[in-house]
Amino acid sequence: xxxxxxxxxxxxxxxxxxxxxxxPRVYCVPGRRIKLHPDDYYALGSHRGGIDERWLASTxxxxxxxxxxxNEGLSFIxxxxxxxxxxxxxxxxxxxxxxGKRLWNEYAAWPMYSKFxxxxxxxxxxxxxxxxxxxxxxxxxxxxxxxxxxxxxxHGGDAPYTFFGLNPGTTKDDVRRCLEKFTTGDNGIxxxxxxxxxxxxxxxxxxxxxxxxxxxxxTYEPQAASDVYAMYxxxxxxxxxxxxDLLWKECPPDRMGDMDWLLDALDWETNTDPDFHKxxxxxxxxxxxxxxxxxxxxxxxxxxYKSSAFSAKxxxxxxxxxxxxxxxxxxxxxxxxxxxxxxxxxxxxxxLIRYGQLTRDEFFVSESxxxxxxxxxxxxxxxxxxxxxxxxPENPDLNLSN
Numbered sequence: 492x493x494x495x496x497x498x499x500x501x502x503x504x505x506x507x508x509x510x511x512x513x514x515p516r517v518y519c520v521p522g523r524r525i526k527l528h529p530d531d532y533y534a535l536g537s538h539r540g541g542i543d544e545r546w547l548a549s550t551x552x553x554x555x556x557x558x559x560x561x562n563e564g565l566s567f568i569x570x571x572x573x574x575x576x577x578x579x580x581x582x583x584x585x586x587x588x589x590x591g592k593r594l595w596n597e598y599a600a601w602p603m604y605s606k607f608x609x610x611x612x613x614x615x616x617x618x619x620x621x622x623x624x625x626x627x628x629x630x631x632x633x634x635x636x637x638x639x640x641x642x643x644x645x646h647g648g649d650a651p652y653t654f655f656g657l658n659p660g661t662t663k664d665d666v667r668r669c670l671e672k673f674t675t676g677d678n679g680i681x682x683x684x685x686x687x688x689x690x691x692x693x694x695x696x697x698x699x700x701x702x703x704x705x706x707x708x709x710t711y712e713p714q715a716a717s718d719v720y721a722m723y724x725x726x727x728x729x730x731x732x733x734x735x736d737l738l739w740k741e742c743p744p745d746r747m748g749d750m751d752w753l754l755d756a757l758d759w760e761t762n763t764d765p766d767f768h769k770x771x772x773x774x775x776x777x778x779x780x781x782x783x784x785x786x787x788x789x790x791x792x793x794x795x796y797k798s799s800a801f802s803a804k805x806x807x808x809x810x811x812x813x814x815x816x817x818x819x820x821x822x823x824x825x826x827x828x829x830x831x832x833x834x835x836x837x838x839x840x841x842x843l844i845r846y847g848q849l850t851r852d853e854f855f856v857s858e859s860x861x862x863x864x865x866x867x868x869x870x871x872x873x874x875x876x877x878x879x880x881x882x883x884p885e886n887p888d889l890n891l892s893n
Contacts, residue, residue, distance in 0.1 A: 493584060495570065495574075495576070496568075496576060496581055496584060496585065497585075499568065499570045499571070499576070500585070500588075500589075500857070502571060502835065503834065503835050503836060504834045504835045504860060505834075505856070505857040505859050505860030505863075506833065506834050506835065506836060506854055506855070506856050506857065506860055506865070507568045507569075507578070507581070507854060507855040507857075508568065508569045508836055508851065508853070508854055509547075509548065509566045509567065509568060509569065509578065509823070509853040509854060509855055510566070510567045510568075510569050510575060510849055510850075510853075511545055511844060511848075511849075511850055511853065512545060512546040512547075512549055512564060512565060512566050512567070513527070513534075513542045513544070513545055513546075513846060514542065514544040514545070514546055514553045514555070514563060514564050514606075515533075515535050515539040515540045515541060515542045515543070515544075515555070516540050516541070516543055516544065516555070516610075517538075517539060517540035517555075517556070518540065518614075518615075518727075518731065518733065518737075519540055519541055519543045519610045519614070520541055520543070520610060520611040520612055521541040521542060521543040521609060521610070521611060522543060522609040522610050522611040522646075522648050522707060522709055523609070523611075524609050524643050524644065524645065524646070524709040525543075525544075525545050525607045525609045525643070525709065526841055526842065526843055526844050527542060527545075527843075527844055527845075527846065528843055528844065528845045528846070531845060531846035534846040534847075535560075538558065539555075539558055542846070543608065543609045543610050543611075544606050544607060544608055544609065545606060545607045545609075546564045546565075546566065546604055546605075546606045547566070547604060547605040547606055547607070547823050547825050547853060547881065548566055548578065548601070548604055548605065548822075548823020548824075548853075548855050548881060549564055549565055549566045549578070549604035549605075549606070549716075550565065550566070550577075550578055550579035550582055550600065550601045550604065550716060551564055551565070551604050551716045551717065551718060552564055552565060552718070553718055554718040554719075562577065564718070565577055565578070565579055566578040566579075566604075566823075566853075566855075568581055568855075569849055578601070578855060579601075582600060582601045583600075586599075588857070588859070589821065589855075589857050589858070590821045590857070590858060590883070591820060591821055591857075591858030591859075593820075593885075593887075594820075594821070594858075594883050594884070597884075598883075598884075600716065601716065601821075601883065602715065602716050602800075602883055602884055603713060603714060603715055603716050603800065603801040603881065603882075603883050603884070604713075604714065604716055604823070604881070605711060605712060605713045605714065605801075605803065605823060605825075605879075605881040606711075606712045606714070607643065607709060607710070607711060607712075607825075608705065608709070608710040608712050609643075609709045609710075610648065610705070610707055611648050611649055611707055612648065612649045612650055612707055612727065612728055613649070613650040613652075613653070613654075613704050613705065613706050613707055613727070613728065614704055614705045614727070615704060615722045615723070615724035615725075615727050615733060616654060616680050616681055616684060616702050616703065616704040616722075616723050616724035617702065617703065617704070617720050617721060617722045617723055617724070618699075618700060618701065618702050618703075618720065618721055618723060618756055618757060619632070619633035619634070619635065619697075619699050619700075619701075619717075619719055619720050620632055620633065620699055620700070620719045620720075620721070620741055620756055621699040621700050621756075621758070622699075624700075624741070624755070624756050625717065625719045625741065627743045627746075628719075628741050628742070628743055630717060630719050630741065631715065631716065631717040631719070632699045632715065632717060632719065633699055633714055633715050633717040633718070633719050633720070634696075634697065634698050634699050634714065634715050634798050634800045634801075635697050635712055635713070635714035635715070636694060636695065636696050636697060636712065636713050636714065636773065636795040636797070636798060636801070636803070637653075637694045637695045637697065637705070637710045637711070637712055638693070638694035638710070638711045638712075638713075638773070638794045638795060638803065638805070638879070639689055639690065639691045639692065639693060639694065639708045639709070639710055639711070640691070640692075640709070640711055640805075640827050640879065641691040641692050642827040642828045642840075642877065643709040643711070643827060644691045644708050644709050647689070647706075647707060647708050648706070648707025648708060648709075649707050649728075650706050650707045650728070651688065651689045651706050651707055651708050652686045652687060652688050652689055652706045653686065653687055653689060653695070653703060653704060653705050653706040654681055654684040654685065654686050654687075654702075654703065654704040655684065655685060655687060655695070655697075655701065655702070655703050655767055655771065656684060656685065656701055656702055656703070656761065656762040656763065656764065656767050657683050657684055657702060657762045657763050658683055658684065658685060658763070659763050659764075659765045660763070661683050661762075661763055663754050663759070665683055666680070666683065666723075666754060666757070667750055667754065669683065669723070670723065670738070670750055670753055670754075671750065672725070673725045673735060673738055674725070674735060675725075676725070676726060676732075677725060677726040677729065678724065678725040678726070680702075680723055680724050680725075681704065681724060684702065684704070685767070687768065687772075689706050689708045691708070692775065693772070693773065693774050693775070694711075694772075694773040694774075694775075694794055694795060695771055695772060695773055696771045696772075696773055696795070696797035696798055697771070698758060698761055698798070699758065700756060700757050700758030700761065700762070701757075701758055701761050701762055702723060702757065702762055704724065711794075711803070711825075711879055713795045713801045713802070713803045713881045714800075714801065715800045715801065719740075719741050720740065720741070721737065721738060721739070721740045721741055721742070721753070721756065722737040722738055722740070723738065723753070725738075738753070771797070773794065773795065773796065773797060775792040775793065775794050775805060776792060776793045776796065776891060777790070777791070777792050777793075778791045778792065778793060778804070778888075779791075785809065787814060788808065788809050788812030788813070788814050789806065789807060789808050789809060789812060789814045789816070789867075790806075790807040790809070791804055791805075791806050791807075791816070792804060792805045793889070793891065794879070795881075796889055796891050799884060799885055800884050801881060801882060801883060801884060802881075802882045802886045802889050803879060803880060803881045803882065804879070804880045804882075805877065805878075805879055805880075806824075806867075806877070806878050806879075806880060807875050807876070807877045808829075808831065808867050808868070808869040808875065808876040808877075809869065809875060810869055810871050810872050810873055810874060810875065811869060811870075811871070811872050812868075812869050813866060813867070813868040813869070814866075814867055815864040815865065815866050815867075816864065816865050816867055817861065817862060817863070817864040817865075818856075818861040818862070818880070818882070818888060819861070819862060819886065819887040819888045820858055820861060820882050820883060820886050820887060820888070821855070821856060821857055821858040821861055821882070821883065822855075822856050822861060822880045822881055822882045822883075823853070823854070823855050823856075823880070823881050824853070824854050824855075824856065824878045824879065824880045824881070825852055825853050825878060825879050826838050826839065826840045826851075826852040826853070826876070826877070826878045827840055827852075827877050827878065827879060828840050828874065828875055828876065828877035829869060829871055829874045829875055829876035829877060830869075830870055830871065830874075830876065831867065831868045831869045831870040831871070831876045832866075832867070832868040832870065833854065833865060833866075833867050833868075834860065834865050834866060834867075836851065836854060837851055838851055838852065838854070838876070838878075839851050839852060840852055840877075
């Protein structure tokens with residue numbers, strides 16, 4: 492594969508085009524905002540659930556139970572001859588040439604991915620484990636973050652608000668009583684939490700160990716390369732009961748049935764933080780003076796910036812503008828508005844995608860290409876070209892004090 496892979500890399504001047512990676516969830520109802528054709532939201536069969544996620548620049552396998560397909564959640568590189576190569580295999584083979592020495596020497600892998608999460612209703616209150624707890628089942632922890640792209644939210648779904656954490660003053664005994672009632676109906680854990688209205692064009696930081704019941708806006712989610720979680724809420728919106736195996740998911744065999752394990756997995760200080768909104772809310776932040784950027788034909792904003800595990804930007808190229816954009820690190824990107832060109836690649840935001848169809852909206856940019864600068868052209872005289880860019884840990888460009 493080496494010659495073919497490096498040939499594609501050279502043809503794209505260090506940028507790979509990626510195919511869409513669709514992921515179903517058996518406990519979800521698609522919100523139908525991720526541009527998938529209406530006939531295809533159950534393309535994998537109703538037993539797999541609706542497709543309400545698209546994974547972006549992913550080398551992470553989706554943990555979807557015994558019916559999970561071989562490469563579910565994994566991104567593929569699209570070659571000019573129509574063949575496809577797993578991005579995961581490309582990272583393993585190319586190493587520092589693709590993701591840079593800094594990340595390769597530290598992780599020997601692409602350590603993050605992003606996704607579109609598109610659910611019509613809210614998810615149950617659940618937690619993603621820390622590295623310490625996930626390691627006990629041979630996995631990695633999962634910090635994540637949310638951003639709500641205006642282009643992907645023509646409607647807010649049934650519940651455009653997210654419950655985060657626990658009310659200040661909540662005790663572990665309060666939570667224990669809820670968990671003990673998991674099999675007897677609604678265990679009432681949301682009564683211990685606070686809901687926050689979701690606003691398009693803003694986002695949130697969600698560290699591991701924090702309970703959260705994500706609302707129904709279509710969400711762009713940069714996160715660590717892991718798919719660990721456990722559901723602490725037993726019934727969703729009085730309509731859907733969850734099986735107990737989702738409560739004990741990721742639990743070591745010797746702690747199965749131990750309520751203390753479930754409580755230990757929670758970051759108690761962050762969950763009960765009275766300043767949770769102040770510390771975790773993420774309004775967009777321009778990377779430099781906005782007027783200066785606009786004079787040069789673009790706008791670039793940090794939209795995910797409170798985690799050391801990843802970061803993300805929203806880049807807008809103004810109509811009929813061409814701009815060379817330089818970044819210090821490799822990144823994946825997805826076009827959410829407009830059309831034009833990025834380096835050697837035509838780029839466009841599709842209106843409708845059939846399951847299995849290729850697109851020209853998703854790419855992976857190597858560190859060398861990012862550092863040398865990528866020429867991005869907006870071919871429209873009236874529409875902005877907008878893309879979301881997701882970076883790995885410790886982005887050298889990220890120097891915000893907040």
